[in-house]
Amino acid sequence: MDMQPELCKVDDALGILVGKWKPIILLILLQEGTKRFSDLKRRVPGITQKMLTKQLRELEEEDIITRNVYAQVPPKVEYSISEYGRSLEPILVAMHEWGTAHTLHKTKKGQL
Amino acid sequence: MDMQPELCKVDDALGILVGKWKPIILLILLQEGTKRFSDLKRRVPGITQKMLTKQLRELEEEDIITRNVYAQVPPKVEYSISEYGRSLEPILVAMHEWGTAHTLHKTKKGQL
DNA sequence: CAGTATCCCGCCAGATACTG
């Protein structure tokens, strides 16, 4: 296998996943499906409106999520994972599994 | 499958991989084995001594890489992937594959 | 409800110079 370090395609995926709230937003949309803005805000404790909007806009810009605006009052906007965004799932799964094992690793290290 | 978004173990893996030069350093060590400091510096064009040192220290701190110092003049220090660090390989591979496909995705989008 | 608009701070990362 040759991953051609010099081209570092890894950075492309990393760039999309990096952002303090992006992983959790993606996990929620992947596992629980379409969500409204306010539902996401409740689901991600601690996030501000500004940050939620920003992260969603960036993910939308990369075609990872889809934004659906309903022309009504009061406003209703729904977000969901795009078909393309779903292709990130294996990466998220791999990272989640590694993270779980990592927790144990750190625990063992601390017990020495 | 339940990845428990609220705990977001994904951030653990992400935190270790994030850093402007970490992915490329890890790919090089994974694919080409042990390297000296100066070899790495040559292998990663554009990186400064300060940044190379910093990224290596951070990876070492997480037990992802191993630092081997030879007590001689002139100094010789070798870096290699630790057994634990090798467990990150599936993630790097998944991200590289996604990144490669992503390039095509962007190209198609641009052609519309 | 679903956003903008401002103000602000900390830290990542770059440039450059120096050293055992």
Add this chain to the structure above:
DNA sequence: CAGTATCTGGCGGGATACTG
């Protein structure tokens, strides 16, 4: 050769207030 030390700017991210 393999590092520190110092100065610096930019940007990610937080707090708060306002709006169609």
